[in-house]
Amino acid sequence: MGDYFQTIVDLDAGEAEAAELAERAVAWLVGEGIVLADRKVCVLGQPLGHPPGPHWSRAVADDDPDGEPSDGLAVHTGPTVFYSGQDEPEAVTCPRCRVTTDLSDEEEGAWPRFSEAITDWQDTAHADVTCPACAREVPLSEWLWTDDRLAVGRLGLEFWNWPELSDGFRARLAAVLDGHRTAYLWGKL
Numbered sequence: 001m002g003d004y005f006q007t008i009v010d011l012d013a014g015e016a017e018a019a020e021l022a023e024r025a026v027a028w029l030v031g032e033g034i035v036l037a038d039r040k041v042c043v044l045g046q047p048l049g050h051p052p053g054p055h056w057s058r059a060v061a062d063d064d065p066d067g068e069p070s071d072g073l074a075v076h077t078g079p080t081v082f083y084s085g086q087d088e089p090e091a092v093t094c095p096r097c098r099v100t101t102d103l104s105d106e107e108e109g110a111w112p113r114f115s116e117a118i119t120d121w122q123d124t125a126h127a128d129v130t131c132p133a134c135a136r137e138v139p140l141s142e143w144l145w146t147d148d149r150l151a152v153g154r155l156g157l158e159f160w161n162w163p164e165l166s167d168g169f170r171a172r173l174a175a176v177l178d179g180h181r182t183a184y185l186w187g188k189l
């Protein structure tokens with residue numbers, strides 16, 4: 001079996017607004033009955049999370065056969081690099097020139113640059129990577145990851161051992177987050 005998680009990352013949350021957006025998102029989830037307000041031990045990687053609420057099924061696909069969620073919601077705020085737990089990302093696209101850089105090509109050697117920037121981002125919440133194609137300095141948080149293996153942001157909602165979250169739920173949650181761009185990562189430990 002193992003434990004699996006689904007993380008919805010707000011890609012646009014700024015430094016000053018991440019905590020407020022997290023509160024708003026949790027308040028909405030509690031209001032919908034998707035999770036409970038009182039936290040307890042029900043997630044991995046954090047001491048406490050929000051357990052599933054009476055209407056948890058509002059977050060998942062109608063015909064989902066996976067059964068009930070067995071754990072809760074962990075809320076991450078602050079500069080975080082979220083991984084799916086799969087391999088390293090294979091490619092990333094520059095938001096300025098739209099050229100996609102292959103990260104799996106070791107001769108090209110682009111991955112170490114991003115890897116270094118990821119470390120810097122976690123430490124300082126700021127890192128630029130020079131685009132190999134157009135040579136512009138682009139903030140790490142603006143690069144477009146072409147697979148769902150990595151996301152950089154200041155707010156992540158991580159559901160542990162829930163059935164698959166529905167597209168509709170993710171869209172409603174994004175609307176609560178001021179219509180911000182979101183990433184959806186799925187992983188397994």
Ligand SMILES: [Zn+2]
Pocket residue numbers: 094095096097098099131132133134135136
């Ligand atoms: Zn570029």
